[in-house]
Amino acid sequence: MINFLLLSTVILAGAAGDVSVAHGMKRIGEVNRFSLIALVRLAVRIAKNKYIGLGIFWKAVAFFTFIALLARADLSWVAPATAISFVVETLAARYLLREHVSTTRWAGASIVCLGVALISL
Amino acid sequence: MKDFPDGQLFSASGLLVMGKHVITDPWMIAGVMLLITFLAAYLTALSWADLSFVLPATAPGYIVTLLLSKFYLGESISPARWAGTVLIVLGTFLVARTYQPSSSTLATGKTGHEGFHETLAKPTTDALGDSR
Numbered sequence: 001m002i003n004f005l006l007l008s009t010v011i012l013a014g015a016a017g018d019v020s021v022a023h024g025m026k027r028i029g030e031v032n033r034f035s036l037i038a039l040v041r042l043a044v045r046i047a048k049n050k051y052i053g054l055g056i057f058w059k060a061v062a063f064f065t066f067i068a069l070l071a072r073a074d075l076s077w078v079a080p081a082t083a084i085s086f087v088v089e090t091l092a093a094r095y096l097l098r099e100h101v102s103t104t105r106w107a108g109a110s111i112v113c114l115g116v117a118l119i120s121l
Numbered sequence: 122m123k124d125f126p127d128g129q130l131f132s133a134s135g136l137l138v139m140g141k142h143v144i145t146d147p148w149m150i151a152g153v154m155l156l157i158t159f160l161a162a163y164l165t166a167l168s169w170a171d172l173s174f175v176l177p178a179t180a181p182g183y184i185v186t187l188l189l190s191k192f193y194l195g196e197s198i199s200p201a202r203w204a205g206t207v208l209i210v211l212g213t214f215l216v217a218r219t220y221q222p223s224s225s226t227l228a229t230g231k232t233g234h235e236g237f238h239e240t241l242a243k244p245t246t247d248a249l250g251d252s253r
Binding site: 018019021022025026028029030031046052086089090092093094097099100101102104105107108109110111112113114115116117118119120121 | 164165167168169171172173174175176177180183184187199201202204205206207208209210211212213214215216217218219223
């Protein structure tokens with residue numbers, strides 16, 4: 001039971017992190033200049049962006065919960081189970097970031113989810 | 122980190138020794154550099170495309186890990202893992218076909234003044250649309 005709570009935390013915190021970081025980068029805009037000065041300026045903007053900071057916080061929560069979960073459960077259960085995050089994150093992108101997710105993209109994400117579950121067994 | 126002796130990890134001198142180890146060990150330096158490279162590439166990809174595209178499209182990374190553990194660590198690969206590899210290739214192929222520059226209607230930080238939640242609170246009429 002606690003393992004499922006920890007697993008849910010890993011998946012939801014990871015999704016929150018990705019959504020937040022993605023939102024932050026969308027606000028910063030496309031990265032299309034790669035001169036040293038432009039990259040340094042970009043790094044400063046990224047470091048100052050609160051959504052990216054929030055995203056890194058959630059990613060850290062997900063990471064440490066993952067470690068805590070590994071201390072209690074087998075990796076052969078934890079690793080495939082976290083593959084469900086591909087579906088959860090697609091849902092989050094669809095409903096929180098209002099991305100357009102076509103049927104093809106849904107099918108692809110679901111198949112990738114299944115594949116990652118199998119490969120991490 | 123496996124090279125680092127256990128115990129004494131949490132004493133002040135232990136932390137100092139570990140700090141020195143982290144900034145001088147070539148494997149640690151290489152690992153941190155690669156993680157920074159990953160983060161930079163991931164953020165750049167997210168600035169170009171949807172999260173729902175970037176995530177599944179980066180799944181072939183699992184296959185790279187599998188092949189590295191086969192050829193570098195000499196692990197044997199079970200049929201289930203080969204099946205997983207095939208599914209990842211197939212799924213990534215499908216997702217790759219849906220590429221379009223950011224479809225999110227929250228995207229492209231127009232003014233940079235409105236917050237995430239305020240933006241969420243007033244859904245736009247074309248929130249479900251993809252075209253732009």
